[in-house]
Structures are given as C-alpha cells and as structure tokens.
Amino acid sequence: MNNFEWTQLVNPEFYITFTIGGIQLGLYIVLFIVFAETGLFAGFFLPGDSLLFLAGIYSRDLIQNIVYIESDFINLVLLSSLVALSGVFGNMVGYWFGAKSGYYLYNREDTLLFKKKYLLQSKEFFEKHGGKAIIYARFLPIVRTFAPIVAGIGSMNRQRFMFYNIVSSILWSFVLIFSGHYLYGMFLEMGIDLKEHIEKIVIGIILVSTLPVFLKLIKKKVIHHDHHDQNG
Template sequence: MNNFDWTQLINPEFYITLSIGGFQIGLFIVLFIVFAETGLFAGFFLPGDSLLFLAGIYSRDLIQNVVSIPSDFINVFLLSTLVAIMGVLGNMTGYWFGAKSGYYLFKKEDSFWFKKKYLLQSKDFFEKYGGKAIIYARFLPIFRTFAPIIAGIVSMDKKKFMFFNVLSSFLWSFILIFSGHYLYGVFLKQGIDLKHHIEYIIIIIVLISTFPVLVKLLKKRPSEKV
C-alpha cells in the first residue's frame, strides 16, 4: 500500500492480494466486488471475469488467510460457493432495485456512475432472450450488472428469476474459478507460472468476454442507419 498507484484499481490482482496491517483482505474484497458488479448499477466498471479467473489462481491464499483447509479441492470449492452466493445476493438486490426504482432510472441523466445506454442495451438483450438472458448476461460485462435490474423493471416472475439467478451464478463462479485454478496447475507443470503473466491473462479474458458485446453493437449499426 506504500507504493500505491491509481492504475492498480483496474488490475484484479491488486484486489486479490490486498492487505491491511499485514492481514490479507483479498477474499472479502473479491466477494464485495462480485456483489457490487451484479447488484449495484454503479458496479458495471468493476473487473468480473478476470477477477474470478485470478481468484482461482490465488484460491489457496484467499481461503487460507481466513480458515485453514488442507484439501486443495475444498479450497476451490468453498471459494466458488462463496462467490456464487454473493452473485445470487447481488442479482436479488439488482432485481429489487429495478422493481422499486426502474421507472426513475429510465429518466435519470447520464453521469460517471450511470450510463443510460447500458440500461437500454440490457433491456433489448433481456427482451430478446427472456429468462435465459440472466444466464447469458452473467458472462458478459455490463450486461450482468443491468440484467437483474431489467428483470425487476419488467416484473419477471420471482420464482423464474431466482431459478436462473442461482443457476447462472453457480455456473459463472465455478467455471471461471475452477478454470483459473486448474489451468494454473497445468501451465505450472510446463514451467510457466501464470502469476508472472497476469497482464496478458487479463487482456485475453477481457477480449473474450467483450467480443459478443462488440459483435452485437456492430450488427446493430447498419440497421440504425436505415
């Protein structure tokens, strides 16, 4: 923390390895970011997919700083479960927020924390895919922040929402965290330490996760000109 650089705020590794007074708080930061990104409309700019992938790489450190568990698998499983639960709670918060103040959001002016275009894009995305949008959106930056809010605005059936909410959250957390953990082991056996290539991992994951969004926007442009 002595050599803090503002650019670290966009680096997921900074949050994972963060400590205060020698106590590692990375796990709590990861859980908070997951909740904020999926439950607070202002959390759309926070790292999501790359954060979970890196959390998988650092899973042992994250869990061991809170509770000592000898089993490597249980460490990863516990981390994935905690993240999934926060994702579920985040979406529930977003749904409630959308149900209570959705009309106000569509009239709200743009600010640093809020962009109406993201809300409108998410609404179109939700109307096209229905309940499945909750699952699709979980793996897409920006959309995963606004999808539960849109679900609340359109009064999606609560039982249906919770089904897709729980399913998508557990899929998202388990796939990314387990991938990060076990791919790290595979590469390490080949003499490659992924911890030394974090910046490339982040770039690759950001490109993969944002590619569907870019394709959607590019396809939409011609129709808007007509």
C-alpha cells in the first residue's frame, strides 16, 4: 500500500491481490465489484470481464483464504458460484432501483458517474433483444450496468427477469473464470506465464468486449450518413 498509485484502480490485478495486514481481501473485493457493476449505476466503470478472467488465473489464491480445497475444479465451481450469486443480487438491486426511480433517471442531468446516453443505449439494446438482452448485456461493459435498471423501469415481469438474471450470471461467471484458469494452465505448459502479461490481457479483453458496441455505433453513423445524403 505504500507504493499505491491511482492508475492501479483500473488494474483488475490490484483488486484480486489486495492485502491489508497480511489478510488477503481479493475474494471479497471481487464479489463487491461484481455486485456494484451490475447493481449500482455508478459501477459501470469497474473492470468486470477482465476481473473475472484474472480471478480464474488466481482462483486458488482467492478461495484458499476462506477454505482450502485441493481440487482445482471444485475451487473454480465454488468461486464461479459465489460470483454468479453476487451478480444475481446485483441485477436484482438494479431492477428494484429502476422500478422505484421510474423515469426520474431519464430527466436527470449528466454527472461524473452518470451519463444519460448510457441509459438510452441500454434501453435501445433492451428493446431490440427483449429478455435475452439481460444475457447479452452480461458480456458488454456499461450495458450490463444499465440493462437491469431499464428492465425495472419498463416493468419487465419479475419471474421472467429472474430467469434471465440467473442464467446470465451463471454463464458470465463460469465462462470467464473457467477460461482464465484453463487458458493460464495451457499457456503455462507452453512456457508462457500469463501473470507476466496481465496488462496485455486486460487491454485485449477490453477491446474484445467493447468491439460490438463500437461496431454498432459505426453502423449507426453509416446509416445516418446515408440517410442524410439521400435526403440531401
């Protein structure tokens, strides 16, 4: 902590390996970040996908602080289940917040932690994909934060929402955590330690996860430009 730099706050490895007084708090921080990113609209800037991928790499370190399990597979199942549960509760809070706040958010002024354009983009995404948007949104930064809020504002059926909420949380956590763990082992056998390339991994995951959003924006601009030319 003596060598703390503000840039560490955007580095998922900082949260996973966070220690105070010799006590490893990584697991609790990971669970809180997953909850905050999916349950609190201010959590859209938190490192979700890359955090879970790295959690898979550090799975044994994270779990052994609450219980020692020899089996790697059981370790991963336990970690993924805890993360999925945190994601379920996060989305429930987001849904509740959306249902209670109503259209207040649409009339709210932009702040440092709240941008109305993100809410509108999520609403458009939700209208296009329906309930499945909850599943798709889990794998898209920013959208996953606002999707449950939009579902609450739109008064989506609670049972239907919970179904997609649980399915999306399980898929998101298990896919990313298992991928991180087994890809780490695969590369290690080839003599490559992914822990030495964390920054490249984080950048790669951010690019891959945000690519659909950028492609959508480009497509929208092209269509708008063509429509403008036709009218012109």
